Amino acid sequence: MLAWNLEKDLSSLSTEALIAELAKRQQTVGVRPAVVEENFQKQGRNIENLRYDNYLRGLEAEQTSGEAPCPVCKTMAKIRVKNRARTIYTLSGGHKFRRHYHYCGSCEKGFYPLDRKLELREKGEVSEALEKRLIDFSVNEPYAEAAERIALRYGLEVSTNLLRCVRERVGSDTVSVAGVALHEELVTNRPVAQRLSVQTDGCMLPPLDRWKEAKLVVVLREDCHLRGSKSSKGTTMEMRYAAR
Numbered sequence: 001m002l003a004w005n006l007e008k009d010l011s012s013l014s015t016e017a018l019i020a021e022l023a024k025r026q027q028t029v030g031v032r033p034a035v036v037e038e039n040f041q042k043q044g045r046n047i048e049n050l051r052y053d054n055y056l057r058g059l060e061a062e063q064t065s066g067e068a069p070c071p072v073c074k075t076m077a078k079i080r081v082k083n084r085a086r087t088i089y090t091l092s093g094g095h096k097f098r099r100h101y102h103y104c105g106s107c108e109k110g111f112y113p114l115d116r117k118l119e120l121r122e123k124g125e126v127s128e129a130l131e132k133r134l135i136d137f138s139v140n141e142p143y144a145e146a147a148e149r150i151a152l153r154y155g156l157e158v159s160t161n162l163l164r165c166v167r168e169r170v171g172s173d174t175v176s177v178a179g180v181a182l183h184e185e186l187v188t189n190r191p192v193a194q195r196l197s198v199q200t201d202g203c204m205l206p207p208l209d210r211w212k213e214a215k216l217v218v219v220l221r222e223d224c225h226l227r228g229s230k231s232s233k234g235t236t237m238e239m240r241y242a243a244r
């Protein structure tokens with residue numbers, strides 16, 4: 001009964017009042033400013049983690065116990081397994097949730113409606129928002145350094161193996177997309193380049209039968225290139241390669 005009363009009292013407070021009350025409880029006396037700042041960040045992440053857990057609990061409760069439409073053929077599919085656990089990592093840390101597994105007899109394929117609602121990949125452990133950040137770091141530097149920078153920036157402990165898996169999964173998904181569709185997605189809403197710069201180079205490679213020249217072509221938009229000076233060669237933000 002005491003817990004119920006506390007819950008009722010807290011729920012009657014505004015979000016601003018709750019945040020103000022929380023701020024009053026931060027221990028700062030005798031603590032170095034840098035540590036205070038780090039602690040505030042950590043507490044913020046803990047709250048985000050609880051909020052995301054609550055979000056998941058709500059979605060779990062909303063799951064149908066009946067049939068769900070197959071994402072491919074729209075046939076209503078029954079539940080085959082209830083409450084199968086999955087762990088995911090988001091910007092706020094790790095979360096475990098349970099979802100129902102449905103099976104479509106027409107397609108002979110199973111699916112998890114809640115996974116689709118959360119827009120999760122079939123395989124893998126990270127949310128879309130976290131995946132973007134992991135990719136951003138892991139394509140530009142070695143995995144170990146990327147893991148260190150992610151820990152510093154977001155307070156998240158990620159393994160080099162996780163970074164490798166995410167990068168390989170996103171890479172293979174990108175390659176499997178039809179080239180034309182990928183090109184259209186990349187160029188949508190972009191103005192036509194006023195000038196393109198094309199550079200080529202080649203080198204001789206020893207294949208099985210005889211030496212052959214491998215060609216590499218790089219194409220870049222002028223508006224994606226910052227000119228260099230006598231001492232620097234400039235910076236290119238975006239370019240495309242073709243090799244043969």
Ligand SMILES: [Zn+2]
Pocket residue numbers: 070071072073074075104105106107108
């Ligand atoms: Zn189906």
